[in-house]
Amino acid sequence: MGEYTNKETGGSAAEDATLIRQFVAGDLQAFDRLVIRHQDRVFSLCHRFTGDYQEAEDLAQTIFVKAFQSIHHFRFESAFSTWLYRIAVNTCRNRIKSWEFRFRQKVEAFHSQKGAFTVVPTDEASSPHRQLEAKERRRMIQQAVNELQGDKKAVLILRDMEGLSYDDISSLTGLKIGTVKSRIARARQILKKRLTGILL
Amino acid sequence: MKCTHIQRHLSAYIDDCLTPSMKREVEAHLSVCPACRQELDVLSSLTGELKHTPEVAAPEDFVFSLHRRLTRTSGLKRLRTLVPPFRRKMQFGFVTATIMAGCILFVIHMQQPELARRQRTGFQIEPEQRYDRVAEEKAKAPPAQLGESRLPEGFPSLEENQKQRSNAREKKSEYPIKSDMSHHLPVSEPMIMEGETPVEWELRLDAPLCPSRDYVSPKLPDTADRLEDKTGGGASPALHERSEDLENAFGRTDAEQPRITIQDAAKHVETITSDMGGSVASIEKAGAAEHGLTMAIVIPGSLVDQFMTELAQIGRFDRNVQGFSESSEKVVTILLTLTAE
Numbered sequence: 001m002g003e004y005t006n007k008e009t010g011g012s013a014a015e016d017a018t019l020i021r022q023f024v025a026g027d028l029q030a031f032d033r034l035v036i037r038h039q040d041r042v043f044s045l046c047h048r049f050t051g052d053y054q055e056a057e058d059l060a061q062t063i064f065v066k067a068f069q070s071i072h073h074f075r076f077e078s079a080f081s082t083w084l085y086r087i088a089v090n091t092c093r094n095r096i097k098s099w100e101f102r103f104r105q106k107v108e109a110f111h112s113q114k115g116a117f118t119v120v121p122t123d124e125a126s127s128p129h130r131q132l133e134a135k136e137r138r139r140m141i142q143q144a145v146n147e148l149q150g151d152k153k154a155v156l157i158l159r160d161m162e163g164l165s166y167d168d169i170s171s172l173t174g175l176k177i178g179t180v181k182s183r184i185a186r187a188r189q190i191l192k193k194r195l196t197g198i199l200l
Numbered sequence: 201m202k203c204t205h206i207q208r209h210l211s212a213y214i215d216d217c218l219t220p221s222m223k224r225e226v227e228a229h230l231s232v233c234p235a236c237r238q239e240l241d242v243l244s245s246l247t248g249e250l251k252h253t254p255e256v257a258a259p260e261d262f263v264f265s266l267h268r269r270l271t272r273t274s275g276l277k278r279l280r281t282l283v284p285p286f287r288r289k290m291q292f293g294f295v296t297a298t299i300m301a302g303c304i305l306f307v308i309h310m311q312q313p314e315l316a317r318r319q320r321t322g323f324q325i326e327p328e329q330r331y332d333r334v335a336e337e338k339a340k341a342p343p344a345q346l347g348e349s350r351l352p353e354g355f356p357s358l359e360e361n362q363k364q365r366s367n368a369r370e371k372k373s374e375y376p377i378k379s380d381m382s383h384h385l386p387v388s389e390p391m392i393m394e395g396e397t398p399v400e401w402e403l404r405l406d407a408p409l410c411p412s413r414d415y416v417s418p419k420l421p422d423t424a425d426r427l428e429d430k431t432g433g434g435a436s437p438a439l440h441e442r443s444e445d446l447e448n449a450f451g452r453t454d455a456e457q458p459r460i461t462i463q464d465a466a467k468h469v470e471t472i473t474s475d476m477g478g479s480v481a482s483i484e485k486a487g488a489a490e491h492g493l494t495m496a497i498v499i500p501g502s503l504v505d506q507f508m509t510e511l512a513q514i515g516r517f518d519r520n521v522q523g524f525s526e527s528s529e530k531v532v533t534i535l536l537t538l539t540a541e
Contacts, residue, residue, distance in 0.1 A: 035263055043258035057259060061269045068270060141249055159215070160250035166217060185211035192242055199245045 016080035024072060031071070035064055038081065042088050048157050049092040050101070051146040052108075059095055063088045089172050093154050105146060137198060144194040148187055155180050156187040203229075206236050210243055404537045405465075405517045462493060465514055465538050469495055472510045476503045481533070492539040501532045511536075 016037070022030035042063055047056035066087050074083060095101050148156060154173060158164045159180075166184075170177045192199065206229045212218050213226050230237050259265070460468075470480050478499030485493060499507055511517065515538075 032263055035266060039258040039262050040255065043262070044255035047256040048253070053256070056256070057262070057265070060258065060262070061266050064266050065269060065273055069273075137249070138253060141253070145250075156250070160247050161253055163251065166215070181212055181217065184215075185208070188211050188243055188246060191246055195246065199242050199249070 013079040013081065017076055020071060020074060020076075020080060031068060034080070038084055039064075041081075042084065045085075045088050045157075045162065046092060048142075048145070048161050049096055049153070051142050055101075055104075059092060060088075062095075063091050066091065086172055089154070089158065093151070093173070096153060097150060140198060141191075141195065144191050147194070148190060151175065152183050152187040152190070155183045156191075159184050160188075203233060203236050206230070206233070207239050210236070210240050214240070214243055214247055403511075403517055403534050404539060405469075405511060405515045406539050460514075462538060462540075466493055466495065468514050469497065469511070469536060469538070472507060473497050473499060476500065476507060478503075478507075492537055495536045495538065497534045497536055499532055499534065504532055504534075507534075 016034065019030045019034045019037075023034070039060065043056055043060045046059040046063070047053065050056050050059060063084070067084055074080065145153065145156065151173065155169055155175070158169045158172065159166070164172070166177050166180050169175070169180050173180070175183070206226055209218060209222060209226055213223065218226065230240060466483065473480055476499050478497060481496035481498055483493055483495050
């Protein structure tokens with residue numbers, strides 16, 4: 001898997017390695033700088049997996065706590081971003097498989113069922129209306145993604161949202177490439193059916 | 201090639217993950233099949249929408265929230281390291297359940313204040329407080345007849361008391377009761393402090409007395425005079441066996457009522473006094489008309505009622521003497537005159 005680079009901060013693997021060494025040497029603020037460099041990327045991934053802001057914040061904190069507790073075992077064999085991303089993906093996969101998360105998803109889906117797939121009229125071409133339409137489309141797509149189960153959801157997010165290759169997805173999830181392909185195809189078919197009338 | 205076979209590979213075709221031969225087959229089919237092209241367009245639109253899903257930025261205070269979380273987590277981890285029951289979640293739950301059960305039992309226990317009060321104070325009651333309780337119980341009970349035991353249940357009877365006291369006296373030096381026994385009595389510590397004025401009561405106890413070997417009937421003037429001389433001079437008294445004068449002296453027989461000698465009555469009074477922490481200050485021969493002894497007794501004021509109860513076992517007296525109901529003084533002096541009934 002290629003090195004994941006923080007877009008906003010322009011961080012590099014060398015800078016991350018320096019901060020890690022400073023943190024291991026006792027500089028606690030170095031870990032804060034590491035968090036600031038990678039928090040948006042991790043938080044975005046969590047939000048895509050959960051579809052909920054509060055849930056994403058809790059999940060992101062859990063990921064950084066795990067990183068804090070095990071960073072002393074980091075051996076610099078790969079980039080810190082790759083190591084952190086692996087922790088994040090596994091934590092997110094475990095979270096969406098937990099019964100608590102699935103129960104909350106069902107409750108929220110029940111409450112938002114009414115008008116969930118209402119298509120906004122498109123005959124008006126005003127700019128605010130288009131913004132509202134685009135926002136509604138994103139909301140419905142995110143809701144459809146949220147309703148995917150287990151690894152289908154994970155591989156779809158990693159492929160179509162995060163832009164990872166099949167090999168990287170296979171490496172991160174431990175699934176075979178053929179399994180990754182078939183689950184991505186299956187997930188897309190499910191989304192296509194759910195978003196009929198919205199796409200194109 | 202059927203459309204279903206082609207559509208199964210459209211997802212991989214979008215991702216450019218097909219083998220070259222398969223890719224050519226798919227492209228050849230798409231060029232002639234509008235339905236599969238429509239399917240490809242929908243899937244491409246879907247992936248395009250997903251790819252352009254905007255990223256959500258972390259909250260501005262994410263680092264501070266993380267600090268709080270790390271503090272909580274590290275604290276719990278340290279607790280689990282230090283305390284063995286907290287090392288495993290199952291044990292943590294067990295300890296929590298145990299603490300909850302203990303709290304519930306404590307609450308139930310505290311809801312019984314009377315029981316808790318008794319348990320707390322049961323072994324702290326002073327002997328005088330116990331006597332107060334006895335006095336309260338007696339006040340509630342109907343007045344007892346003279347000669348009847350006024351002691352509550354559980355207390356030894358007069359006979360048992362006398363037996364116990366006589367056994368205790370046998371261990372001490374046995375001294376003869378004489379007309380003047382003040383110098384034979386044990387000297388107790390002074391109970392009256394300087395500046396205090398003791399309350400003095402006079403009490404006449406009419407006991408069913410009988411003359412003894414050293415008691416001389418008042419009908420025998422010579423013997424009475426001699427006894428008076430001895431009382432004043434302190435000489436050794438002469439013994440007189442005058443049992444035949446029993447009826448003449450008191451006008452009653454042993455068959456009517458069990459009688460005790462005046463020496464035994466004095467001993468009883470002395471024993472009762474010493475048991476209550478008091479002392480017998482003096483013993484004198486009563487006036488000639490009374491034919492008895494006068495004892496000056498000093499006892500704690502709080503035990504007057506108990507003393508009177510004990511005294512009622514010996515003989516009869518008038519409890520309505522003025523001031524006897526007041527026993528709040530620290531020390532009370534009772535001038536007790538033992539006379540024959």
